[in-house]
Amino acid sequence: MNTEQCQAIVLSTLDYGESDRIISLFSLEQGRIRAFAKGARVSRKRFGGMLEPGNRLELTLQVRHDGLSRLERVEATHGHPGLRSSLESLSLALYGCELVEALTPEGHPLPRLYRLLTALLEHLDQGSPCEADRRFFEINLLNILGYRPPLEADGLRPLQNCLRTGKFGLVSFSEEQLATAGRLLDKAISTHTTRPLHSLAFLQDVTETRK
Numbered sequence: 001m002n003t004e005q006c007q008a009i010v011l012s013t014l015d016y017g018e019s020d021r022i023i024s025l026f027s028l029e030q031g032r033i034r035a036f037a038k039g040a041r042v043s044r045k046r047f048g049g050m051l052e053p054g055n056r057l058e059l060t061l062q063v064r065h066d067g068l069s070r071l072e073r074v075e076a077t078h079g080h081p082g083l084r085s086s087l088e089s090l091s092l093a094l095y096g097c098e099l100v101e102a103l104t105p106e107g108h109p110l111p112r113l114y115r116l117l118t119a120l121l122e123h124l125d126q127g128s129p130c131e132a133d134r135r136f137f138e139i140n141l142l143n144i145l146g147y148r149p150p151l152e153a154d155g156l157r158p159l160q161n162c163l164r165t166g167k168f169g170l171v172s173f174s175e176e177q178l179a180t181a182g183r184l185l186d187k188a189i190s191t192h193t194t195r196p197l198h199s200l201a202f203l204q205d206v207t208e209t210r211k
Contacts, residue, residue, distance in 0.1 A: 010054065110145075
């Protein structure tokens with residue numbers, strides 16, 4: 001195993017045994033990897049509350065390409081506290097993390113997607129999102145992964161514009177355009193996912209409550 005310094009976003013966690021956790025990470029250097037965090041559930045001194053989905057970390061890993069890597073220590077964290085002060089922000093952040101986990105191959109670096117997910121989390125940290133933020137993230141994610149659906153219809157012009165700007169909040173949609181974009185993107189995503197996304201139900205519940 002090689003010991004490496006990484007920048008990574010926590011995608012999800014899984015309790016293991018009485019004291020440990022398995023952490024799904026999306027790193028700039030290694031892509032999506034899984035790491036064993038010994039004592040993460042009982043030792044606040046070692047990891048504290050840093051191993052939460054949506055947190056961006058600088059960490060030391062013993063990297064294995066044929067199994068679980070090992071998380072040695074977390075050296076810094078960008079916790080995005082604003083995510084947890086708004087259900088709308090939290091639900092979209094969890095959805096973005098789960099979508100990346102569901103659609104990316106393990107051990108394959110995707111720096112553009114890492115930057116996109118980082119931009120989403122930073123945007124959500126600043127305030128409550130709108131539906132256009134979700135669709136901006138989805139179309140850019142699909143485009144990076146080579147899964148972009150056809151965008152020739154006039155009603156999808158805002159989605160085409162999403163691919164020409166690198167910032168959230170710069171592309172506006174009418175309600176009709178959002179509905180059209182939503183149907184297209186929901187279908188494209190369901191085609192490439194092999195299981196239901198648990199965070200999607202949470203996101204939809206929060207969205208319906210907000211209306």
